[in-house]
Amino acid sequence: MLDMKMIRENSENIRKMLKDRTVEFDLDSLLDLDEKRRKLIISTDDLRKRKNEMSLKISDAKKANKDANSQIQEMQSTSQELTRLEEDQDKTEADYQKLAFSIPNLLHESVPIGPDDSANQEIYKWGEIPKFDFQIKGHEDLAENLGILDLERAAKTAGARFYYLKGDLVKLGFAITKFALDFLSGIPGWNLIQPPYMINKKSMEGVIITDDFEEAIYKIEEEDLFLIGTSEHAIASMYRNEILDGKNLPDRYGSISPCFRKEAGAHGRDQKGIFRVHQFDKVEQFVFSRPEDSWNEHEKMLAVAEEFYQKLEIPHKVMLLSTGDMGKVSAKTYDIEAWMAGQNAYREIVSCSNCLDYQA
Numbered sequence: 618m619l620d621m622k623m624i625r626e627n628s629e630n631i632r633k634m635l636k637d638r639t640v641e642f643d644l645d646s647l648l649d650l651d652e653k654r655r656k657l658i659i660s661t662d663d664l665r666k667r668k669n670e671m672s673l674k675i676s677d678a679k680k681a682n683k684d685a686n687s688q689i690q691e692m693q694s695t696s697q698e699l700t701r702l703e704e705d706q707d708k709t710e711a712d713y714q715k716l717a718f719s720i721p722n723l724l725h726e727s728v729p730i731g732p733d734d735s736a737n738q739e740i741y742k743w744g745e746i747p748k749f750d751f752q753i754k755g756h757e758d759l760a761e762n763l764g765i766l767d768l769e770r771a772a773k774t775a776g777a778r779f780y781y782l783k784g785d786l787v788k789l790g791f792a793i794t795k796f797a798l799d800f801l802s803g804i805p806g807w808n809l810i811q812p813p814y815m816i817n818k819k820s821m822e823g824v825i826i827t828d829d830f831e832e833a834i835y836k837i838e839e840e841d842l843f844l845i846g847t848s849e850h851a852i853a854s855m856y857r858n859e860i861l862d863g864k865n866l867p868d869r870y871g872s873i874s875p876c877f878r879k880e881a882g883a884h885g886r887d888q889k890g891i892f893r894v895h896q897f898d899k900v901e902q903f904v905f906s907r908p909e910d911s912w913n914e915h916e917k918m919l920a921v922a923e924e925f926y927q928k929l930e931i932p933h934k935v936m937l938l939s940t941g942d943m944g945k946v947s948a949k950t951y952d953i954e955a956w957m958a959g960q961n962a963y964r965e966i967v968s969c970s971n972c973l974d975y976q977a
Contacts, residue, residue, distance in 0.1 A: 618718050619975065621651055631720075637730045638721055638940045647720065650713040657706040664699040668692060719826050721945035722975045725912075728949055729939040736939035737952075743923070744932030746956050755959035757890030760786060766891070778880060778894045790898070793929075794873060797900040800925055801871030810870045812851035814877075815842040820854035824976045826945050835877050844877035852903040853976045867906040867914055874899065892964070908974065915971040919951050922967045932956040934963055948973045 624631055628648065635642050671692040678685035729738050760766030765786035771779040782790060801807050821827060821834070821843050835844040845851050852870055861868070876899050887893035902921060906914045919935070926933050936952045943950040953967035 619720055619722065621717065624648070624720070625651065630723075634721065634724055637724060638945070639732060640721055640945070642720055643716065644720075647713070647716040650709060650716060654706070654709050654713050657702060657709055661699065661702045661706055664695060664702060668695050668699060671695060718822055719828055721826075722948050722972060724940065725949040725971070727937070728943070729937060731939035732941040734939070734942040737942055738937040738939070740935040740937055740951070742932070742934040743927060744930065744956070746932050747958065749958070753958050753961075755890060756892075759959075760890075768890075775895075777888075779896065780891050780894060794898060794900060797925060798871060798873060800928070801900070801902070801921070804921065806867070807869045807871050810848075810852065810872045812845070812848050812855070812872055812874055814851075814875060815844055816851050816854055817841045818843070820857060821850060823857060824850050824853040824946070829945060833879050835879060845874065846878050847876050847899065848872040848874035848901045849903055852901075856905065861905060863907050867904050867910060869905075869914075870903045872901045872903060874901075902969075911971055911973065915949065915969065919953075919969045922953055922969060926953065926955065926966075933966070944968075944970065946970075946972050946975050948975070 619631075624644075625648065628644065631644060635644065671688055675685045675688045675692065678688060729736050731737075754762075757766065757768070761768070763785075765782065765784045767781040767783065768779075771781045774781075798809060802809050815837065818827075818841055821830075830846070834846050837843065851874070852872055875896060877896055880893055880895060891897075902918050904914045904918060923933075923935065933953050933955045936954060938950040938952060947970035950968060950970040952965045953969070954963035955966045956962075957964050
């Protein structure tokens with residue numbers, strides 16, 4: 618979430634950000650709730666102080682065998698008023714938190730303004746698109762013909778967008794994963810990490826806008842736990858409620874984890890094969906840095922991802938996402954899109970974002 622003091626002092630800049638993102642957000646209600654919340658905190662604190670003072674006076678009067686009926690009646694009245702204010706404070710706090718945790722992040726000045734991916738900017742391309750003198754098959758046809766992918770039985774077992782990998786395809790997946798982990802751990806300053814695959818609601822609220830992800834993430838019934846949609850969620854939560862020493866930053870991680878996503882908004886898209894599925898493994902970069910270093914670290918992360926795909930000799934292009942295509946928690950996002958011959962198109966395989974202190 619954004620710092621509320623910053624929002625109060627820069628409300629016009631926040632309004633411009635919301636307009637640039639084409640996001641409907643009731644900023645005036647948030648500002649009103651913030652003011653009411655701060656007043657209620659002062660009022661309830663004053664009443665608690667007065668109640669404590671009355672309690673001492675009543676105690677002193679009783680010890681001195683004096684009549685304390687008037688003080689008792691006054692304290693009862695104060696207690697009733699305090700209860701009313703506390704109920705109002707609880708409701709106001711809940712309304713405030715709901716809005717405060719849903720406001721999008723600030724934008725970097727270089728982010729292109731536009732309604733959707735049509736406004737994304739191509740930064741550059743790498744590699745030559747291969748040409749073939751035969752008809753190209755999609756990955757799903759190749760893998761099923763080779764007997765290393767079974768979608769039909771996976772659908773019977775778990776439903777749509779699941780899969781069985783077999784034989785050499787399993788080996789290939791592990792080989793690429795190991796290559797990625799070896800590549801990251803071979804870069805000075807990077808450490809490998811394997812996070813929990815589930816996190817609690819408090820942790821989830823700190824790293825994403827939960828209202829936007831309700832249809833994307835899996836909730837464990839009768840448990841305060843969610844399956845992670847990416848290891849970013851678990852790693853970002855690792856230092857929750859801790860203060861990091863800036864002298865020990867940046868703290869760079871290369872992670873491996875399964876990712877679980879409902880893909881509820883993907884109805885009708887990428888139904889063939891295993892391009893868009895409910896469960897997949899992902900190697901990811903995550904960096905904790907000092908604010909003044911974050912933009913350099915962002916560019917380094919992009920360079921690391923590019924080098925990896927260049928080593929695999931996969932043609933790709935780097936895109937700077939527009940306000941209408943980027944995530945709300947990000948201040949700036951690059952996508953790397955790989956050339957996929959079977960689809961005759963570039964498709965996103967990497968999303969590299971700087972979230973500033975939004976997740977802090």
